[in-house]
Amino acid sequence: MSSTSIRTPRGGRPSSTSLALLGAFALALVCTALNGVFTSDGVDEPQVFVAAVDKVKKHMRPRDVVLVHPPWRHDVVDALSAPGALPAGVTPTIALGLRHNKRAGRLWLVQDTGAPGLSDSMQARVTRAAQGDVVDHQGVRVLFLDDSHTQSTAQFTGRNFADALDMAEVSVETQDRRVHRCRFDGDGKHVCKGLPDWMWTGPTERVIRGRNETCVWSHPTTGGTVRVRFPNVKLQGTLQFQHAIADSGAGNPTGQNVVTSVAIDGKVKKRFTRTNQKGFSGGTVQLAGVDVNAPHSVELRITTANAGARHYCWRLTQGGR
Amino acid sequence: MLLYGSERKPLADDVVNEAKPPLSTRLRSYFFGDRAGRLVALLAFVLSFSTLLLLLPHQGLTDDDDFYAPAGISYANWVGDALTSPSTAFDQKRIDRAFKINREHPPFAKYVIGASHIWLHKKLGVLGPLDGARAGVSLLCALMLAFMVRLLWRPFGPLPAVFSAVATLALPRFLFHSQVATLDVPVAAMVVMTVAALFFAEGPHTDDGAPGRDASSTSARRWAAIAGVLFGLALLTKLNAPFLAIPATLWAVAMRWRGFRLRSEPVTSTPTTPNVRVPAIPRSLLWMLFAGPVVFVAGWPWLWQDGFKRFGAYVAFHTKHYPIYLFYEGEIFDKPFAPWTMPFTMAWAVVPLPVLVLGLVGVGLGVRACWRLVRVADDDGHVQPLSLQDRLSSLLVLQAFFAIGAVAFSNVPKYGGEKLFMPFFPLFMMLAALGLRRLLLALSEVWPPVGSVFGWCALNDDDDSDAVSPTTPALVVVGALAFVAVLPGYLGTVKTFGGFGLSYYSESIGGLRGATAYGYERTYYDIADKELATWLDDNAGKKTIHFEPNHKEYVRTYRWLKKGRRIRQSVKLSKSKDADLVVLTHERRWKTYPGLYARYRGWKVVHEKRIDGVPLYTVYENPRRQGR
Numbered sequence: 010m011s012s013t014s015i016r017t018p019r020g021g022r023p024s025s026t027s028l029a030l031l032g033a034f035a036l037a038l039v040c041t042a043l044n045g046v047f048t049s050d051g052v053d054e055p056q057v058f059v060a061a062v063d064k065v066k067k068h069m070r071p072r073d074v075v076l077v078h079p080p081w082r083h084d085v086v087d088a089l090s091a092p093g094a095l096p097a098g099v100t101p102t103i104a105l106g107l108r109h110n111k112r113a114g115r116l117w118l119v120q121d122t123g124a125p126g127l128s129d130s131m132q133a134r135v136t137r138a139a140q141g142d143v144v145d146h147q148g149v150r151v152l153f154l155d156d157s158h159t160q161s162t163a164q165f166t167g168r169n170f171a172d173a174l175d176m177a178e179v180s181v182e183t184q185d186r187r188v189h190r191c192r193f194d195g196d197g198k199h200v201c202k203g204l205p206d207w208m209w210t211g212p213t214e215r216v217i218r219g220r221n222e223t224c225v226w227s228h229p230t231t232g233g234t235v236r237v238r239f240p241n242v243k244l245q246g247t248l249q250f251q252h253a254i255a256d257s258g259a260g261n262p263t264g265q266n267v268v269t270s271v272a273i274d275g276k277v278k279k280r281f282t283r284t285n286q287k288g289f290s291g292g293t294v295q296l297a298g299v300d301v302n303a304p305h306s307v308e309l310r311i312t313t314a315n316a317g318a319r320h321y322c323w324r325l326t327q328g329g330r
Numbered sequence: 331m332l333l334y335g336s337e338r339k340p341l342a343d344d345v346v347n348e349a350k351p352p353l354s355t356r357l358r359s360y361f362f363g364d365r366a367g368r369l370v371a372l373l374a375f376v377l378s379f380s381t382l383l384l385l386l387p388h389q390g391l392t393d394d395d396d397f398y399a400p401a402g403i404s405y406a407n408w409v410g411d412a413l414t415s416p417s418t419a420f421d422q423k424r425i426d427r428a429f430k431i432n433r434e435h436p437p438f439a440k441y442v443i444g445a446s447h448i449w450l451h452k453k454l455g456v457l458g459p460l461d462g463a464r465a466g467v468s469l470l471c472a473l474m475l476a477f478m479v480r481l482l483w484r485p486f487g488p489l490p491a492v493f494s495a496v497a498t499l500a501l502p503r504f505l506f507h508s509q510v511a512t513l514d515v516p517v518a519a520m521v522v523m524t525v526a527a528l529f530f531a532e533g534p535h536t537d538d539g540a541p542g543r544d545a546s547s548t549s550a551r552r553w554a555a556i557a558g559v560l561f562g563l564a565l566l567t568k569l570n571a572p573f574l575a576i577p578a579t580l581w582a583v584a585m586r587w588r589g590f591r592l593r594s595e596p597v598t599s600t601p602t603t604p605n606v607r608v609p610a611i612p613r614s615l616l617w618m619l620f621a622g623p624v625v626f627v628a629g630w631p632w633l634w635q636d637g638f639k640r641f642g643a644y645v646a647f648h649t650k651h652y653p654i655y656l657f658y659e660g661e662i663f664d665k666p667f668a669p670w671t672m673p674f675t676m677a678w679a680v681v682p683l684p685v686l687v688l689g690l691v692g693v694g695l696g697v698r699a700c701w702r703l704v705r706v707a708d709d710d711g712h713v714q715p716l717s718l719q720d721r722l723s724s725l726l727v728l729q730a731f732f733a734i735g736a737v738a739f740s741n742v743p744k745y746g747g748e749k750l751f752m753p754f755f756p757l758f759m760m761l762a763a764l765g766l767r768r769l770l771l772a773l774s775e776v777w778p779p780v781g782s783v784f785g786w787c788a789l790n791d792d793d794d795s796d797a798v799s800p801t802t803p804a805l806v807v808v809g810a811l812a813f814v815a816v817l818p819g820y821l822g823t824v825k826t827f828g829g830f831g832l833s834y835y836s837e838s839i840g841g842l843r844g845a846t847a848y849g850y851e852r853t854y855y856d857i858a859d860k861e862l863a864t865w866l867d868d869n870a871g872k873k874t875i876h877f878e879p880n881h882k883e884y885v886r887t888y889r890w891l892k893k894g895r896r897i898r899q900s901v902k903l904s905k906s907k908d909a910d911l912v913v914l915t916h917e918r919r920w921k922t923y924p925g926l927y928a929r930y931r932g933w934k935v936v937h938e939k940r941i942d943g944v945p946l947y948t949v950y951e952n953p954r955r956q957g958r
Contacts, residue, residue: 027776028772031776034769034815038814040683041682104918104927126847127849128660128661128848129660326666
């Protein structure tokens with residue numbers, strides 16, 4: 010017989026541990042049952058959202074974005090898309106992202122207060138928002154979130170620069186020294202009008218040394234420079250840069266090496282050369298002497314002597330957690 | 331005293347005791363016996379495997395099915411050749427041709443996948459081509475459940491043992507993974523089976539008269555060898571497996587750490603020589619150390635040529651794994667990877683709340699058992715004063731921590747919700763069974779009649795309680811308690827079965843609605859569910875279909891649906907974003923999702939899948955092509 014076996018109770022008062030355990034289990038059952046019962050939103054009617062937004066829409070500007078929460082309320086987005094529900098040029102959505110070109114707009118949050126809460130990152134922005142800008146209407150709250158995501162003041166504080174492409178300024182200086190400014194389009198790419206259709210900058214998935222890899226496509230131009238500039242970055246000590254020529258182009262005898270300079274505040278900190286081979290290469294850019302508390306611009310300058318089959322892409326990250 | 335079937339020690343009065351004990355005592359004696367444990371384990375295997383097979387044809391497809399099923403079929407065909415025409419099969423070119431496909435993962439689970447395809451599809455014709463392959467994963471899952479019952483039967487008792495298996499299958503996400511041709515449930519199965527063998531070899535031996543066997547017994551020696559072979563097969567399944575050796579070693583050391591000695595007193599004729607003494611290494615660990623790698627290499631013909639180079643490539647593939655997107659707490663992660671908290675948060679969020687509470691209680695008891703283990707450790711690992719329950723729970727809690735910690739704390743991509751740490755779930759469910767045991771004890775303090783059931787639940791091996799007959803109300807209450815603990819999981823399965831299991835979130839996060847609002851993935855794995863496939867088959871006609879944001883995976887999975895005659899050959903997928911029908915899966919991990927949502931918002935919605943009001947995908951009709 011095992012000497013530490015549990016014994017049948019012989020009476021007496023239940024221990025506090027046992028009571029706590031029973032209480033926790035009972036609570037779990039109650040929460041489970043309630044979760045099954047309360048599955049509706051606080052506000053069902055989309056027009057209530059429209060009415061709430063109506064109270065503040067005079068403050069909205071073209072290219073502002075109205076984020077609807079919870080994110081499954083497509084019906085609310087549809088209602089806000091109806092003529093007159095929002096000022097012209099204001100976009101309702103359920104998901105923030107590249108499409109909405111955050112650099113030119115401001116963010117409004119329309120939230121059903123009876124629905125489950127926001128993600129941590131969004132909640133942090135809500136907490137930062139000025140309380141005076143909050144409108145409550147029959148269970149719908151409308152907040153004007155600060156301008157932190159707009160171009161003038163938006164600061165990239167994240168890790169992966171691919172996430173900040175919407176904040177980036179992309180231009181291409183061709184061999185004849187003409188500068189083409191590229192436009193950020195709905196598919197999350199910077200498209201450069203007047204240049205060949207492969208001259209875009211944006212997220213891509215390519216086969217690199219036999220594997221599908223995600224990176225940012227930036228096809229270089231012969232004798233010119235592709236510039237990808239992140240104007241307002243909170244630096245985190247070091248930058249990690251990797252670049253590659255996709256297998257579809259690596260080894261092509263026409264193309265030449267691709268040289269990318271990483272510049273901080275206009276000063277080149279390091280140059281990386283991608284030779285005409287498969288696979289990624291790269292390294293770390295040390296930011297010694299750079300005030301990490303001040304905003305900085307980070308720029309990639311991508312050049313090549315011959316852009317033939319330079320199916321080139323890069324990754325730029327910083328810090329980490 | 332409880333007796334354990336064939337392993338009970340003969341009693342002195344066995345021969346002379348002519349008077350038969352009452353039926354209830356005899357039943358109980360049998361029920362607690364190892365023989366009954368084996369029988370119930372077998373029953374658990376049969377029931378779970380048949381249930382999984384019955385449900386299999388309705389399960390959705392993952393994008394990994396198309397990697398592992400063809401690989402499994404290729405490997406199994408080679409094994410067939412090796413058995414029938416060994417003279418040609420062992421030619422290196424043939425080996426390379428068979429094993430080149432999906433060489434980034436070792437082959438054991440794929441052998442099983444391929445063999446089940448050959449038997450259940452080709453020979454018996456009871457399942458379609460892909461389902462036949464996926465049945466191999468279900469088979470390993472059912473084996474794992476049987477091992478769980480067998481492992482817990484004696485230390486925790488019959489009710490908790492059965493509960494652990496039932497609760498594991500009640501996890502909607504685990505159920506999903508146990509029916510798709512991937513390696514996650516197979517590696518979970520192999521980890522659990524190895525842990526069970528390890529415990530059978532090292533855990534139960536006691537010298538204090540308690541039921542069990544000595545480590546030197548034939549049975550223990552046999553289990554030690556089995557542990558070594560199973561560990562090798564686990565290594566041969568997926569890269570999670572090596573990590574189980576760490577907690578196994580820690581556990582063994584914790585049991586016998588007092589055996590370590592560093593003495594500086596005079597020893598024989600060399601008075602100043604320090605005398606370092608280490609305890610004997612458990613036989614099972616030695617088997618794991620030596621048999622594991624042998625099984626690994628012998629079972630993977632791909633390594634027979636250029637072994638070091640190919641093994642290096644295999645390790646490098648995983649240590650330098652390409653990043654995969656993860657949408658977690660409102661942010662998209664690829665590289666740098668998601669924070670270490672992600673596996674723990676996901677585990678918390680996908681285990682039904684009542685079982686989660688029981689599991690956490692079990693973890694608490696397991697941690698306490700570890701402390702006890704360290705306290706009572708002796709030279710040779712006998713740890714006599716420690717109960718079987720403490721020995722097992724300490725092993726389980728260490729294994730569970732390493733199963734999830736290996737993903738959380740290593741610098742590897744974290745993606746795919748819970749799939750990367752699948753071995754954690756059965757281990758946690760076994761701890762939940764321990765939690766249930768403790769819950770019933772707590773209940774008995776409040777309502778003493780529950781104590782009458784303890785004998786039936788093996789909650790008490792106290793001599794005095796043997797005479798207590800369980801009362802009907804107590805049986806009902808205990809049964810009801812176990813039932814309500816697993817019920818939410820099964821209700822979750824009912825809601826999400828058929829390809830939506832990965833959309834299951836527990837009540838602790840507010841279900842799918844809460845998780846979606848808080849910024850978690852609604853689903854992943856580019857699931858091709860058969861509900862949508864059937865709808866498209868019925869309604870698309872000649873219209874072209876395009877999936878967003880990740881069309882290419884559906885091209886592969888829909889090929890299998892056609893091959894299995896689930897949909898007609900005429901269903902036409904198109905690479906063009908300008909297709910007649912566009913299926914937008916609402917997966918926020920794709921950076922292009924917001925733009926795609928905006929693009930298709932004005933299009934007519936012709937079909938949509940929602941769970942709890944949360945859309946998983948929407949089928950839009952292209953306005954430029956309406957009326958075609």
